[in-house]
Amino acid sequence: MKEEEIIEKLQKLGLTKYESLAYITLLKLGPSKATDITKESGIPHTRVYDVLSSLHRKGFVDIMHGTPRLYKPVNPEVVLEKIKEDLIADIEELKKAFLKLYRSVHGEDLPEIWTIHGFDNTLERAEYIIRTAKYEVLINTPFEFLSLLKEEIKKRKDVVFVIISNFEEIPEWLKRDNIILARSGGAPWLMASWIIGDIDYALFFGALPRDRRKEKFYSFWAKSAKLIQNYMHWFYTIYLDNSTIIKPVNYDKLKKPLQLVNIRTLITLLKQTSLPREIEVIGKLVENKDTITLRGKVIEFEYTPLIASVVVDDGNKKWKVGGLGSYFEDVEGEKFILLD
Structure with missing residues:
Protein backbone atom coordinates (compact mmCIF):
# COMPACT_ATOMS: atom_id res chain seq x y z
CA MET A 1 0.00 0.00 0.00
CA LYS A 2 1.31 3.44 -0.91
CA GLU A 3 2.08 5.94 1.84
CA GLU A 4 -0.59 8.31 0.52
CA GLU A 5 -3.20 5.56 0.90
CA ILE A 6 -2.06 4.81 4.46
CA ILE A 7 -2.32 8.50 5.37
CA GLU A 8 -5.82 8.65 3.89
CA LYS A 9 -6.94 5.64 5.95
CA LEU A 10 -5.38 7.04 9.15
CA GLN A 11 -7.25 10.29 8.56
CA LYS A 12 -10.49 8.29 8.38
CA LEU A 13 -9.58 6.95 11.84
CA GLY A 14 -9.32 10.47 13.22
CA LEU A 15 -5.68 11.47 12.75
CA THR A 16 -4.65 14.68 11.00
CA LYS A 17 -2.31 14.59 8.02
CA TYR A 18 0.66 15.69 10.17
CA GLU A 19 -0.18 13.13 12.88
CA SER A 20 -0.35 10.41 10.21
CA LEU A 21 3.01 11.50 8.78
CA ALA A 22 4.62 11.57 12.24
CA TYR A 23 3.39 8.09 13.18
CA ILE A 24 4.50 6.58 9.86
CA THR A 25 7.89 8.26 10.30
CA LEU A 26 8.29 6.81 13.78
CA LEU A 27 7.44 3.34 12.49
CA LYS A 28 10.29 3.75 10.00
CA LEU A 29 12.84 5.27 12.39
CA GLY A 30 11.97 3.80 15.76
CA PRO A 31 12.48 5.93 18.90
CA SER A 32 13.48 9.39 17.62
CA LYS A 33 14.02 13.02 18.55
CA ALA A 34 11.54 15.62 17.37
CA THR A 35 14.18 17.15 15.10
CA ASP A 36 14.74 13.80 13.36
CA ILE A 37 11.00 13.41 12.82
CA THR A 38 10.87 16.89 11.30
CA LYS A 39 13.72 16.13 8.89
CA GLU A 40 12.26 12.81 7.77
CA SER A 41 8.59 13.78 7.53
CA GLY A 42 8.68 17.41 6.45
CA ILE A 43 6.45 18.45 9.36
CA PRO A 44 7.30 22.09 10.27
CA HIS A 45 9.47 22.31 13.40
CA THR A 46 6.96 24.77 14.90
CA ARG A 47 4.25 22.12 14.70
CA VAL A 48 6.04 18.87 15.46
CA TYR A 49 5.81 19.05 19.29
CA ASP A 50 2.06 19.72 19.24
CA VAL A 51 1.61 16.86 16.75
CA LEU A 52 3.58 14.39 18.89
CA SER A 53 1.74 15.45 22.06
CA SER A 54 -1.58 14.85 20.29
CA LEU A 55 -0.42 11.41 19.12
CA HIS A 56 0.56 10.61 22.70
CA ARG A 57 -2.94 11.52 23.94
CA LYS A 58 -4.51 9.36 21.23
CA GLY A 59 -2.37 6.36 22.19
CA PHE A 60 -0.15 6.21 19.11
CA VAL A 61 3.09 7.42 20.71
CA ASP A 62 4.95 6.85 23.97
CA ILE A 63 7.21 9.62 25.31
CA MET A 64 10.61 8.49 26.62
CA HIS A 65 11.66 11.22 29.04
CA GLY A 66 15.30 12.15 29.19
CA THR A 67 17.82 14.31 27.40
CA PRO A 68 17.08 14.45 24.58
CA ARG A 69 13.40 13.49 24.80
CA LEU A 70 12.58 10.56 22.52
CA TYR A 71 9.27 9.59 20.95
CA LYS A 72 8.49 5.92 20.43
CA PRO A 73 5.68 4.48 18.22
CA VAL A 74 3.21 2.23 20.01
CA ASN A 75 2.90 -1.24 18.46
CA PRO A 76 0.49 -0.76 15.50
CA GLU A 77 -1.35 -4.02 16.28
CA VAL A 78 -2.13 -2.74 19.79
CA VAL A 79 -3.19 0.67 18.48
CA LEU A 80 -5.42 -0.67 15.71
CA GLU A 81 -7.03 -3.32 17.91
CA LYS A 82 -7.98 -0.63 20.43
CA ILE A 83 -9.40 1.56 17.66
CA LYS A 84 -11.33 -1.43 16.32
CA GLU A 85 -12.83 -2.19 19.75
CA ASP A 86 -13.78 1.44 20.31
CA LEU A 87 -15.25 1.74 16.82
CA ILE A 88 -17.39 -1.39 17.21
CA ALA A 89 -18.61 -0.18 20.60
CA ASP A 90 -19.48 3.23 19.13
CA ILE A 91 -21.33 1.64 16.21
CA GLU A 92 -23.39 -0.53 18.58
CA GLU A 93 -24.28 2.52 20.67
CA LEU A 94 -25.22 4.49 17.56
CA LYS A 95 -27.33 1.59 16.32
CA LYS A 96 -29.32 1.59 19.55
CA ALA A 97 -29.70 5.38 19.46
CA PHE A 98 -30.78 5.43 15.81
CA LEU A 99 -33.31 2.63 16.33
CA LYS A 100 -34.72 4.47 19.33
CA LEU A 101 -35.08 7.66 17.30
CA TYR A 102 -36.63 5.81 14.36
CA ARG A 103 -39.11 3.89 16.50
CA SER A 104 -40.16 7.02 18.39
CA VAL A 105 -41.62 8.31 15.11
CA HIS A 106 -42.39 5.21 13.02
CA GLY A 107 -43.20 2.58 15.64
CA GLU A 108 -41.56 -0.82 16.09
CA ASP A 109 -41.54 -1.93 12.48
CA LEU A 110 -38.38 -1.21 10.50
CA PRO A 111 -38.44 -0.93 6.71
CA GLU A 112 -37.95 -4.30 5.00
CA PRO A 248 -21.04 -30.36 -6.67
CA VAL A 249 -20.19 -29.93 -3.03
CA ASN A 250 -17.64 -32.36 -1.56
CA TYR A 251 -20.05 -33.50 1.13
CA ASP A 252 -17.82 -36.04 2.86
CA LYS A 253 -15.13 -33.41 3.47
CA LEU A 254 -17.46 -30.81 4.95
CA LYS A 255 -17.01 -30.28 8.68
CA LYS A 256 -19.88 -31.72 10.73
CA PRO A 257 -22.17 -30.78 12.33
CA LEU A 258 -23.20 -28.66 9.35
CA GLN A 259 -25.93 -26.09 9.95
CA LEU A 260 -28.29 -24.69 7.31
CA VAL A 261 -31.38 -22.49 7.42
CA ASN A 262 -32.91 -23.09 4.00
CA ILE A 263 -34.73 -26.35 3.23
CA ARG A 264 -33.82 -26.11 -0.47
CA THR A 265 -30.13 -25.74 0.34
CA LEU A 266 -30.45 -28.82 2.54
CA ILE A 267 -32.05 -30.84 -0.25
CA THR A 268 -29.51 -29.57 -2.79
CA LEU A 269 -26.77 -31.03 -0.57
CA LEU A 270 -28.70 -34.26 0.01
CA LYS A 271 -29.01 -34.72 -3.76
CA GLN A 272 -25.22 -34.78 -3.90
CA THR A 273 -24.73 -37.48 -1.28
CA SER A 274 -26.54 -40.63 -0.18
CA LEU A 275 -29.37 -41.30 2.25
CA PRO A 276 -30.06 -41.84 5.07
CA ARG A 277 -28.31 -38.96 6.86
CA GLU A 278 -28.39 -38.18 10.57
CA ILE A 279 -30.01 -34.80 11.20
CA GLU A 280 -31.29 -32.55 13.95
CA VAL A 281 -34.13 -30.15 13.11
CA ILE A 282 -35.05 -27.17 15.24
CA GLY A 283 -38.41 -25.66 14.44
CA LYS A 284 -42.11 -25.55 15.25
CA LEU A 285 -45.01 -27.93 14.94
CA VAL A 286 -47.20 -26.69 12.11
CA GLU A 287 -50.40 -27.66 13.94
CA ASN A 288 -49.93 -25.59 17.12
CA LYS A 289 -46.60 -23.69 16.66
CA ASP A 290 -45.01 -25.41 19.68
CA THR A 291 -41.22 -25.48 19.57
CA ILE A 292 -39.71 -28.85 18.69
CA THR A 293 -36.23 -30.33 18.38
CA LEU A 294 -36.33 -33.41 16.22
CA ARG A 295 -33.44 -35.85 15.82
CA GLY A 296 -33.38 -38.78 13.44
CA LYS A 297 -32.45 -39.86 9.93
CA VAL A 298 -33.44 -38.20 6.66
CA ILE A 299 -34.79 -41.10 4.63
CA GLU A 300 -36.28 -39.25 1.64
CA PHE A 301 -37.04 -35.81 0.27
CA GLU A 302 -39.46 -34.10 -2.11
CA TYR A 303 -38.40 -31.18 -4.28
CA THR A 304 -40.66 -29.39 -6.78
CA PRO A 305 -41.21 -25.70 -7.62
CA LEU A 306 -44.03 -25.70 -5.05
CA ILE A 307 -42.86 -28.16 -2.40
CA ALA A 308 -39.57 -28.75 -0.62
CA SER A 309 -39.60 -31.19 2.29
CA VAL A 310 -37.71 -34.07 3.90
CA VAL A 311 -38.92 -37.09 5.83
CA VAL A 312 -37.16 -37.60 9.16
CA ASP A 313 -37.47 -40.94 10.95
CA ASP A 314 -36.80 -40.50 14.69
CA GLY A 315 -37.30 -44.21 15.45
CA ASN A 316 -40.90 -43.76 16.57
CA LYS A 317 -42.47 -41.68 13.83
CA LYS A 318 -41.77 -40.45 10.34
CA TRP A 319 -42.03 -36.66 10.33
CA LYS A 320 -42.52 -34.55 7.24
CA VAL A 321 -40.39 -31.44 7.64
CA GLY A 322 -40.55 -28.28 5.52
CA GLY A 323 -38.89 -24.89 5.61
CA LEU A 324 -40.01 -21.50 6.86
CA GLY A 325 -43.65 -20.83 6.08
CA SER A 326 -44.60 -24.52 5.93
CA TYR A 327 -48.24 -25.44 6.36
CA PHE A 328 -48.62 -28.83 4.60
CA GLU A 329 -45.86 -30.54 6.63
CA ASP A 330 -45.70 -31.70 10.26
CA VAL A 331 -42.78 -29.43 11.20
CA GLU A 332 -41.71 -25.97 10.06
CA GLY A 333 -37.93 -26.21 10.13
CA GLU A 334 -35.96 -23.14 11.19
CA LYS A 335 -32.53 -24.77 11.39
CA PHE A 336 -31.23 -28.02 9.89
CA ILE A 337 -28.12 -29.61 11.41
CA LEU A 338 -26.54 -32.43 9.44
CA LEU A 339 -24.64 -34.66 11.86
CA ASP A 340 -22.89 -37.16 9.57
Whole structure:
Protein backbone atom coordinates (compact mmCIF):
# COMPACT_ATOMS: atom_id res chain seq x y z
CA MET A 1 0.00 0.00 0.00
CA LYS A 2 1.31 3.44 -0.91
CA GLU A 3 2.08 5.94 1.84
CA GLU A 4 -0.59 8.31 0.52
CA GLU A 5 -3.20 5.56 0.90
CA ILE A 6 -2.06 4.81 4.46
CA ILE A 7 -2.32 8.50 5.37
CA GLU A 8 -5.82 8.65 3.89
CA LYS A 9 -6.94 5.64 5.95
CA LEU A 10 -5.38 7.04 9.15
CA GLN A 11 -7.25 10.29 8.56
CA LYS A 12 -10.49 8.29 8.38
CA LEU A 13 -9.58 6.95 11.84
CA GLY A 14 -9.32 10.47 13.22
CA LEU A 15 -5.68 11.47 12.75
CA THR A 16 -4.65 14.68 11.00
CA LYS A 17 -2.31 14.59 8.02
CA TYR A 18 0.66 15.69 10.17
CA GLU A 19 -0.18 13.13 12.88
CA SER A 20 -0.35 10.41 10.21
CA LEU A 21 3.01 11.50 8.78
CA ALA A 22 4.62 11.57 12.24
CA TYR A 23 3.39 8.09 13.18
CA ILE A 24 4.50 6.58 9.86
CA THR A 25 7.89 8.26 10.30
CA LEU A 26 8.29 6.81 13.78
CA LEU A 27 7.44 3.34 12.49
CA LYS A 28 10.29 3.75 10.00
CA LEU A 29 12.84 5.27 12.39
CA GLY A 30 11.97 3.80 15.76
CA PRO A 31 12.48 5.93 18.90
CA SER A 32 13.48 9.39 17.62
CA LYS A 33 14.02 13.02 18.55
CA ALA A 34 11.54 15.62 17.37
CA THR A 35 14.18 17.15 15.10
CA ASP A 36 14.74 13.80 13.36
CA ILE A 37 11.00 13.41 12.82
CA THR A 38 10.87 16.89 11.30
CA LYS A 39 13.72 16.13 8.89
CA GLU A 40 12.26 12.81 7.77
CA SER A 41 8.59 13.78 7.53
CA GLY A 42 8.68 17.41 6.45
CA ILE A 43 6.45 18.45 9.36
CA PRO A 44 7.30 22.09 10.27
CA HIS A 45 9.47 22.31 13.40
CA THR A 46 6.96 24.77 14.90
CA ARG A 47 4.25 22.12 14.70
CA VAL A 48 6.04 18.87 15.46
CA TYR A 49 5.81 19.05 19.29
CA ASP A 50 2.06 19.72 19.24
CA VAL A 51 1.61 16.86 16.75
CA LEU A 52 3.58 14.39 18.89
CA SER A 53 1.74 15.45 22.06
CA SER A 54 -1.58 14.85 20.29
CA LEU A 55 -0.42 11.41 19.12
CA HIS A 56 0.56 10.61 22.70
CA ARG A 57 -2.94 11.52 23.94
CA LYS A 58 -4.51 9.36 21.23
CA GLY A 59 -2.37 6.36 22.19
CA PHE A 60 -0.15 6.21 19.11
CA VAL A 61 3.09 7.42 20.71
CA ASP A 62 4.95 6.85 23.97
CA ILE A 63 7.21 9.62 25.31
CA MET A 64 10.61 8.49 26.62
CA HIS A 65 11.66 11.22 29.04
CA GLY A 66 15.30 12.15 29.19
CA THR A 67 17.82 14.31 27.40
CA PRO A 68 17.08 14.45 24.58
CA ARG A 69 13.40 13.49 24.80
CA LEU A 70 12.58 10.56 22.52
CA TYR A 71 9.27 9.59 20.95
CA LYS A 72 8.49 5.92 20.43
CA PRO A 73 5.68 4.48 18.22
CA VAL A 74 3.21 2.23 20.01
CA ASN A 75 2.90 -1.24 18.46
CA PRO A 76 0.49 -0.76 15.50
CA GLU A 77 -1.35 -4.02 16.28
CA VAL A 78 -2.13 -2.74 19.79
CA VAL A 79 -3.19 0.67 18.48
CA LEU A 80 -5.42 -0.67 15.71
CA GLU A 81 -7.03 -3.32 17.91
CA LYS A 82 -7.98 -0.63 20.43
CA ILE A 83 -9.40 1.56 17.66
CA LYS A 84 -11.33 -1.43 16.32
CA GLU A 85 -12.83 -2.19 19.75
CA ASP A 86 -13.78 1.44 20.31
CA LEU A 87 -15.25 1.74 16.82
CA ILE A 88 -17.39 -1.39 17.21
CA ALA A 89 -18.61 -0.18 20.60
CA ASP A 90 -19.48 3.23 19.13
CA ILE A 91 -21.33 1.64 16.21
CA GLU A 92 -23.39 -0.53 18.58
CA GLU A 93 -24.28 2.52 20.67
CA LEU A 94 -25.22 4.49 17.56
CA LYS A 95 -27.33 1.59 16.32
CA LYS A 96 -29.32 1.59 19.55
CA ALA A 97 -29.70 5.38 19.46
CA PHE A 98 -30.78 5.43 15.81
CA LEU A 99 -33.31 2.63 16.33
CA LYS A 100 -34.72 4.47 19.33
CA LEU A 101 -35.08 7.66 17.30
CA TYR A 102 -36.63 5.81 14.36
CA ARG A 103 -39.11 3.89 16.50
CA SER A 104 -40.16 7.02 18.39
CA VAL A 105 -41.62 8.31 15.11
CA HIS A 106 -42.39 5.21 13.02
CA GLY A 107 -43.20 2.58 15.64
CA GLU A 108 -41.56 -0.82 16.09
CA ASP A 109 -41.54 -1.93 12.48
CA LEU A 110 -38.38 -1.21 10.50
CA PRO A 111 -38.44 -0.93 6.71
CA GLU A 112 -37.95 -4.30 5.00
CA ILE A 113 -36.16 -3.03 1.92
CA TRP A 114 -33.87 -0.10 1.12
CA THR A 115 -32.44 1.39 -2.06
CA ILE A 116 -28.62 1.45 -2.20
CA HIS A 117 -27.11 4.12 -4.46
CA GLY A 118 -23.75 3.69 -6.17
CA PHE A 119 -21.91 0.64 -7.46
CA ASP A 120 -19.20 0.79 -4.78
CA ASN A 121 -21.83 0.80 -2.03
CA THR A 122 -23.51 -2.21 -3.64
CA LEU A 123 -20.20 -4.07 -3.74
CA GLU A 124 -19.59 -3.28 -0.05
CA ARG A 125 -23.02 -4.70 0.85
CA ALA A 126 -22.34 -7.89 -1.11
CA GLU A 127 -19.01 -8.33 0.68
CA TYR A 128 -20.72 -7.68 4.03
CA ILE A 129 -23.26 -10.46 3.38
CA ILE A 130 -20.47 -12.95 2.68
CA ARG A 131 -18.45 -11.77 5.66
CA THR A 132 -21.30 -12.02 8.19
CA ALA A 133 -23.14 -15.16 7.04
CA LYS A 134 -23.13 -17.99 9.58
CA TYR A 135 -24.44 -20.92 7.55
CA GLU A 136 -25.00 -20.39 3.83
CA VAL A 137 -24.56 -17.86 1.03
CA LEU A 138 -26.55 -17.96 -2.21
CA ILE A 139 -25.16 -16.01 -5.18
CA ASN A 140 -26.52 -15.54 -8.68
CA THR A 141 -24.52 -12.97 -10.64
CA PRO A 142 -22.41 -12.50 -13.78
CA PHE A 143 -18.83 -13.69 -13.42
CA GLU A 144 -17.69 -10.07 -13.83
CA PHE A 145 -19.26 -9.20 -10.45
CA LEU A 146 -18.49 -12.56 -8.85
CA SER A 147 -14.78 -11.93 -9.47
CA LEU A 148 -15.00 -8.77 -7.36
CA LEU A 149 -16.10 -10.95 -4.41
CA LYS A 150 -13.12 -13.30 -4.76
CA GLU A 151 -11.22 -12.32 -1.61
CA GLU A 152 -14.27 -12.47 0.67
CA ILE A 153 -15.32 -15.86 -0.74
CA LYS A 154 -11.81 -17.27 -0.29
CA LYS A 155 -11.89 -16.37 3.43
CA ARG A 156 -15.07 -18.35 4.13
CA LYS A 157 -14.48 -22.08 4.42
CA ASP A 158 -17.06 -22.44 7.20
CA VAL A 159 -20.25 -21.73 5.22
CA VAL A 160 -21.89 -23.43 2.23
CA PHE A 161 -21.90 -21.45 -1.02
CA VAL A 162 -24.35 -22.06 -3.86
CA ILE A 163 -23.11 -19.95 -6.77
CA ILE A 164 -24.72 -19.52 -10.19
CA SER A 165 -22.88 -17.61 -12.91
CA ASN A 166 -22.12 -17.57 -16.62
CA PHE A 167 -18.99 -19.69 -16.15
CA GLU A 168 -16.77 -20.50 -19.10
CA GLU A 169 -14.39 -22.43 -16.86
CA ILE A 170 -14.00 -22.90 -13.09
CA PRO A 171 -11.25 -20.76 -11.55
CA GLU A 172 -9.03 -22.32 -8.89
CA TRP A 173 -10.36 -20.08 -6.09
CA LEU A 174 -13.82 -21.65 -6.52
CA LYS A 175 -12.64 -25.27 -6.46
CA ARG A 176 -13.36 -25.77 -2.77
CA ASP A 177 -15.24 -28.45 -0.86
CA ASN A 178 -17.90 -26.07 0.50
CA ILE A 179 -18.90 -24.54 -2.87
CA ILE A 180 -21.59 -25.68 -5.29
CA LEU A 181 -21.28 -24.12 -8.75
CA ALA A 182 -23.90 -23.96 -11.49
CA ARG A 183 -23.71 -22.53 -15.01
CA SER A 184 -26.67 -20.26 -15.72
CA GLY A 185 -29.22 -21.30 -18.29
CA GLY A 186 -28.17 -18.54 -20.67
CA ALA A 187 -31.31 -16.40 -20.83
CA PRO A 188 -30.48 -12.73 -20.08
CA TRP A 189 -32.98 -12.50 -17.27
CA LEU A 190 -31.14 -15.26 -15.42
CA MET A 191 -28.27 -12.85 -14.89
CA ALA A 192 -30.07 -10.49 -12.56
CA SER A 193 -27.99 -10.62 -9.38
CA TRP A 194 -28.93 -11.99 -5.98
CA ILE A 195 -26.62 -12.30 -2.97
CA ILE A 196 -28.37 -13.85 0.04
CA GLY A 197 -26.86 -14.61 3.44
CA ASP A 198 -28.80 -17.02 5.68
CA ILE A 199 -32.18 -15.38 6.29
CA ASP A 200 -30.57 -12.17 7.52
CA TYR A 201 -29.62 -10.12 4.46
CA ALA A 202 -30.29 -10.08 0.73
CA LEU A 203 -29.08 -7.86 -2.10
CA PHE A 204 -30.65 -7.59 -5.55
CA PHE A 205 -29.77 -5.64 -8.70
CA GLY A 206 -30.14 -5.86 -12.46
CA ALA A 207 -27.61 -5.29 -15.22
CA LEU A 208 -24.11 -4.19 -14.23
CA PRO A 209 -23.22 -0.54 -15.00
CA ARG A 210 -20.60 0.72 -17.36
CA ASP A 211 -17.80 2.68 -15.67
CA ARG A 212 -19.21 6.10 -16.49
CA ARG A 213 -22.54 5.21 -14.91
CA LYS A 214 -21.37 3.65 -11.65
CA GLU A 215 -22.42 6.61 -9.51
CA LYS A 216 -25.98 6.34 -10.90
CA PHE A 217 -26.24 2.61 -10.21
CA TYR A 218 -28.68 1.37 -7.57
CA SER A 219 -29.57 -1.92 -5.91
CA PHE A 220 -32.03 -3.17 -3.30
CA TRP A 221 -31.08 -4.29 0.21
CA ALA A 222 -33.43 -6.37 2.34
CA LYS A 223 -33.35 -7.38 6.00
CA SER A 224 -36.49 -9.36 6.69
CA ALA A 225 -36.76 -13.10 7.24
CA LYS A 226 -40.23 -13.23 5.67
CA LEU A 227 -39.06 -11.40 2.56
CA ILE A 228 -35.78 -13.30 2.28
CA GLN A 229 -37.44 -16.70 2.46
CA ASN A 230 -39.29 -15.72 -0.73
CA TYR A 231 -36.00 -14.59 -2.29
CA MET A 232 -34.51 -17.98 -1.43
CA HIS A 233 -37.42 -19.74 -3.07
CA TRP A 234 -36.97 -17.69 -6.26
CA PHE A 235 -33.20 -18.26 -6.19
CA TYR A 236 -33.74 -22.01 -6.39
CA THR A 237 -36.87 -22.34 -8.51
CA ILE A 238 -36.09 -19.60 -11.05
CA TYR A 239 -32.29 -19.69 -11.15
CA LEU A 240 -30.71 -22.91 -9.88
CA ASP A 241 -33.39 -25.21 -11.28
CA ASN A 242 -32.82 -23.65 -14.71
CA SER A 243 -29.04 -23.99 -14.49
CA THR A 244 -26.55 -26.85 -14.79
CA ILE A 245 -24.52 -28.04 -11.81
CA ILE A 246 -20.86 -28.00 -12.91
CA LYS A 247 -19.25 -28.55 -9.51
CA PRO A 248 -21.04 -30.36 -6.67
CA VAL A 249 -20.19 -29.93 -3.03
CA ASN A 250 -17.64 -32.36 -1.56
CA TYR A 251 -20.05 -33.50 1.13
CA ASP A 252 -17.82 -36.04 2.86
CA LYS A 253 -15.13 -33.41 3.47
CA LEU A 254 -17.46 -30.81 4.95
CA LYS A 255 -17.01 -30.28 8.68
CA LYS A 256 -19.88 -31.72 10.73
CA PRO A 257 -22.17 -30.78 12.33
CA LEU A 258 -23.20 -28.66 9.35
CA GLN A 259 -25.93 -26.09 9.95
CA LEU A 260 -28.29 -24.69 7.31
CA VAL A 261 -31.38 -22.49 7.42
CA ASN A 262 -32.91 -23.09 4.00
CA ILE A 263 -34.73 -26.35 3.23
CA ARG A 264 -33.82 -26.11 -0.47
CA THR A 265 -30.13 -25.74 0.34
CA LEU A 266 -30.45 -28.82 2.54
CA ILE A 267 -32.05 -30.84 -0.25
CA THR A 268 -29.51 -29.57 -2.79
CA LEU A 269 -26.77 -31.03 -0.57
CA LEU A 270 -28.70 -34.26 0.01
CA LYS A 271 -29.01 -34.72 -3.76
CA GLN A 272 -25.22 -34.78 -3.90
CA THR A 273 -24.73 -37.48 -1.28
CA SER A 274 -26.54 -40.63 -0.18
CA LEU A 275 -29.37 -41.30 2.25
CA PRO A 276 -30.06 -41.84 5.07
CA ARG A 277 -28.31 -38.96 6.86
CA GLU A 278 -28.39 -38.18 10.57
CA ILE A 279 -30.01 -34.80 11.20
CA GLU A 280 -31.29 -32.55 13.95
CA VAL A 281 -34.13 -30.15 13.11
CA ILE A 282 -35.05 -27.17 15.24
CA GLY A 283 -38.41 -25.66 14.44
CA LYS A 284 -42.11 -25.55 15.25
CA LEU A 285 -45.01 -27.93 14.94
CA VAL A 286 -47.20 -26.69 12.11
CA GLU A 287 -50.40 -27.66 13.94
CA ASN A 288 -49.93 -25.59 17.12
CA LYS A 289 -46.60 -23.69 16.66
CA ASP A 290 -45.01 -25.41 19.68
CA THR A 291 -41.22 -25.48 19.57
CA ILE A 292 -39.71 -28.85 18.69
CA THR A 293 -36.23 -30.33 18.38
CA LEU A 294 -36.33 -33.41 16.22
CA ARG A 295 -33.44 -35.85 15.82
CA GLY A 296 -33.38 -38.78 13.44
CA LYS A 297 -32.45 -39.86 9.93
CA VAL A 298 -33.44 -38.20 6.66
CA ILE A 299 -34.79 -41.10 4.63
CA GLU A 300 -36.28 -39.25 1.64
CA PHE A 301 -37.04 -35.81 0.27
CA GLU A 302 -39.46 -34.10 -2.11
CA TYR A 303 -38.40 -31.18 -4.28
CA THR A 304 -40.66 -29.39 -6.78
CA PRO A 305 -41.21 -25.70 -7.62
CA LEU A 306 -44.03 -25.70 -5.05
CA ILE A 307 -42.86 -28.16 -2.40
CA ALA A 308 -39.57 -28.75 -0.62
CA SER A 309 -39.60 -31.19 2.29
CA VAL A 310 -37.71 -34.07 3.90
CA VAL A 311 -38.92 -37.09 5.83
CA VAL A 312 -37.16 -37.60 9.16
CA ASP A 313 -37.47 -40.94 10.95
CA ASP A 314 -36.80 -40.50 14.69
CA GLY A 315 -37.30 -44.21 15.45
CA ASN A 316 -40.90 -43.76 16.57
CA LYS A 317 -42.47 -41.68 13.83
CA LYS A 318 -41.77 -40.45 10.34
CA TRP A 319 -42.03 -36.66 10.33
CA LYS A 320 -42.52 -34.55 7.24
CA VAL A 321 -40.39 -31.44 7.64
CA GLY A 322 -40.55 -28.28 5.52
CA GLY A 323 -38.89 -24.89 5.61
CA LEU A 324 -40.01 -21.50 6.86
CA GLY A 325 -43.65 -20.83 6.08
CA SER A 326 -44.60 -24.52 5.93
CA TYR A 327 -48.24 -25.44 6.36
CA PHE A 328 -48.62 -28.83 4.60
CA GLU A 329 -45.86 -30.54 6.63
CA ASP A 330 -45.70 -31.70 10.26
CA VAL A 331 -42.78 -29.43 11.20
CA GLU A 332 -41.71 -25.97 10.06
CA GLY A 333 -37.93 -26.21 10.13
CA GLU A 334 -35.96 -23.14 11.19
CA LYS A 335 -32.53 -24.77 11.39
CA PHE A 336 -31.23 -28.02 9.89
CA ILE A 337 -28.12 -29.61 11.41
CA LEU A 338 -26.54 -32.43 9.44
CA LEU A 339 -24.64 -34.66 11.86
CA ASP A 340 -22.89 -37.16 9.57
